[in-house]
Amino acid sequence: MINRLLVANRGEIARRVFATCRTLGIGTVAVHSDADADAPFVAEADQAVHLPGNTPAETYLRIDLILDAARRAGADAVHPGYGFLAENAEFATAVTDAGLTWVGPPSKAIAAMGDKMEAKALLAEAGVPMLPTWTDAGDITGFPVLVKASAGGGGRGMRVVRDAAELAEAVASARREAASAFGDGTVFIERYVERGRHVEVQIFGDTHGTVVALGERDCSIQRRHQKIVEEAPAVLPDGLRERLHEAAVAAGRAVGYVGAGTVEFLLAPDGDFHFLEMNTRLQVEHPVTEAVTGLDLVRLQILVAEGEPLPLATTPPTEGHAIEVRLCAEDPAQGYRPATGTLRRFAVPGVxxxxxxxxxxxxxxxxVDGSTVGVHYDSMLAKLVAWGPTRAEAARTLAGALARAEFHGVTTNRDLLVRVLRSREFAATDVDTDFLERHPEVFEPLLPADQLPLVALAAALASAAGRRASASVLAGLPSGWRNVPAFPQVTRFTGPDGEIEARYRLDRRGALAEWSLPEGGPTSAVSLVEAAPDRVVLDVDGVRRVFRVHRVGSEVFVDGPDGAASLTELPRLPLPTAELAAGSLVAPLPGAVTRVHVTVGQRVAAGDLLLTLEAMKLEHPVLAPTDGVVAELPVPAGGQVDTGAVLAVVNPEEDSR
Structure with missing residues (x-):
């Protein structure tokens, strides 16, 4: 029996494993980096051991440090979570050699599936259907193809290539990203299936020879080959579900699988399916399987690791439908650029x-509220899962909760997720791995641009109410009271589309006498119903609208019926600041410059790749904003930069002579 379990991971998966341990009466041990010292998973563990440093290579990837932590804390078992060392056969062997219980598959199974080329060959012999695959670019028989990392997963080290001219750079880039994420830059190439669906089967094996499929999940909606929407069960043609389950179980039996694993397939438009890879760990999206089966997969992992037989020998029945989304700290409209900062508020209604x-x-x-989102780890903040009697109800519940949630302080992909869930195509199950590329409309923010003036007005009225509430004298006077009331109050903000002004005038009773934009008169008939520091109610053309307002310093977060916006109130008398040189490109977040592709004096065209910035374990291209000449490259390859650092200066074409 396991008495004390160490989770060799961080974030929500550590909290997930700890939750099941508490129900089973198992003690818990966390390991953490410097950056994670105050993270929720550390606080929830019974014991925690510090791993000095911040980067994964210094901390969560150090087998020696994790085993030492287990020894020091008195742990008798290790759960790898997912990511980091979860699919590292050397780690599994080291854990068992240290006399600890390994809550995962045998190291031989991890090794067999860890090399994706060897896995393909092994499972092809077991009758699992495969895509054409190459290791030598010269052997490719046609395009498009997909370059893939042989080690790891999560979409890192993947590149779609549509013609031979792009292949060399795609392979080089995929190798760099894979080496950074997994410590192994080996890649291979396989045929890319257009309009394919990503469907995976959850399998479970025990030490008594049972391997069973627990159902399947559709994970087709992806960005950068990383899943962001997952659901169970998948919507499949008659007979296909059974064939997928049979192939997945055959794959598990071929490697003597024990524990939780996932066999991933690509479903082609013609109905054929092909093996993609087998993940020898618990998956991020396992909650949707739990929701429709009622099974606790972490509990099953622990029971199997203790030598117990699985409590079921066949695929369990499912009830209803479950959909999961991955909430990430990133800006989808800016190429999924990762976002950092402090979460001023993190609240989801109806959980x-x-x-x-x-x-x-x-x-x-x-x-949680107050958490710092840094650059060292993956951008995923949370997973939100909705179960409903039907797929449509689950999607509506999930979209509604996301739309009403308050995510303040860090940019997220919330709006994209809501638009996907509410799209007609998703409702019709017209989804595939290219869904986001085919539907640029889902990248539009929920809040229409023409509603920003109302949001700014609500923010200004809330700020004024806050000042009156905190006034030490004459607090009963309406905001902006003066002897000559004809002049409006003006509050300036920076918002998602630049600077915006809220101009308004209150009468002597505190009612909204008028409001306008600098370029013209009012766009709607608006009256003030209520104004408090955290809530403003406006009557807009006869319809009452409630705006929730949360202010932290000069930051103002407004959540309204049409969407949310983050504003920064500008000082009335701003101090002078140093101006950047025209054509300056600055770092959007801290990171490292991995490659510089141009030289000073080189002529470039708009959209040309200037350099590559690595942050949150992903590469991000920095492109020329206009035709011109490269005037400065202040950061060499390998250089570290902070947010706002100048990466390059491009003089526009007309100024380059």
Whole structure:
């Protein structure tokens, strides 16, 4: 029996494993980097051991440090979570050699599936259908193809290539990203299937020879080959579900699989399916399987690791439908650029449970109010899962909760997720791995641009109410009261589209006498119903609208019926600041310059690749904003930069002579 378990991971997966351990009476041990010292998963563990440093290579990837932490804390078992060392056969062997219980598959199974080329060959012999695959670019028989990392997963080290001219750079870039994420830059190439669906089967094996499929998930909606929307069960033609389950179980039996694993397939438009890879660990999206089966997969992992037989020998029945989304700290409209900062508020309404099988709304989060989102780890903040009697109800519940949630302080992909869930194509199950590329409309923010003036007005009225509430004298006077009331009050903000002014005038009774934009008169008939520091109610053309307002310093976060916006109130008398040189390109977040592709004096065209910045384990291209000449490259390859650092200066074409 396991008495004390160490989780060799961080964030929400550590919290997820700890939750099941508490129900089973198992003690818990966390390991953490410097950056994670105050993270929720550390606080929830019974014991925690510090791993000095911040980068994964210094901390969560150090087998010696993790085993030492287990020894020091008295742990008798190790759960790898997912990511980091979860699919590292050397780590699994080291854990068992240290006399600890390994809550995962045998190291031989991890090794067999860890090399994706060897895995393909092994499973092809077991009758699992495969895509054409190459290791030598010269052998490719046609395009498009997909370059893939042989080690790891999560979409890192993947590149779609549509013609031979792009292949060499795609392979080089994929190798760099894979080496950075997994410590192994080996890649291979396989045929790319257009309009394919990503469907995976959850399997489970025990030490008594049972391997069973627990159902399947559709994970087709992806960005950068990383899943962001997952659902169970998949919507499949008659007979296909059974064939997928049979192939997945055959794959598990071929490697003597024990524990939780996922066999991933690509479903082609013609109905054929092909093996993609086998993940020898618990998956990020396991909660949707838990929701429709009622099974606690972490509990099953622990029971199997203790030598117990699985409590089921066949695929369990499912009830209803579950959909999960991955909430990430990133800006989809800017090429999924990762975002950093402090979460001023992280609140989702209507949550029924967390970190265990839940009917209704489930939130598995690695962050809370006040958490700092840095650059060292993956950008995923949380997983939100909705269960409903039908797929349509689950989607509506999930979209509604996301739309009403308050995510303040860090840019997220929330609006994109809501638009996907509410799209006609998603409702019709018209999804595939290219869904986001085919539907640029889902990248539009929920809040229409023409509603920003109302949001700014609500923010200004809330700020004024806050000042009156805190006034030490004459607090009963309406905001902006003066002897000559004809002149409006003006509050300036920076918002998503630049600077915006809220101009308004209150009468002597505190009612909204008028409001306008600098370029013209009012766009709507607006009256003030209520104004408090945290809530403003406006009557807009006869319809009352409630705006929730949260202010932190000069930051003002407004959540309204049409969407949310983050504003920064500008000082009335701003101090002078140093101006950047025209054509300056600055770092959007801290990171490292991995490659510089141009030289000073080189002529470039708009959209040309200037350099590559690595942050949150992904490469991000920095492109020329206009035709011109490269005037400065202040950061060499390998250089570290902070947010706002100048990466390059491009003089526009007309100024380059």
């Amino acid at each position: 029924a449970g967390a970190f265990s099988p839940t009917r209704g709304l489930r939130l598995d989060s690695g962050v």
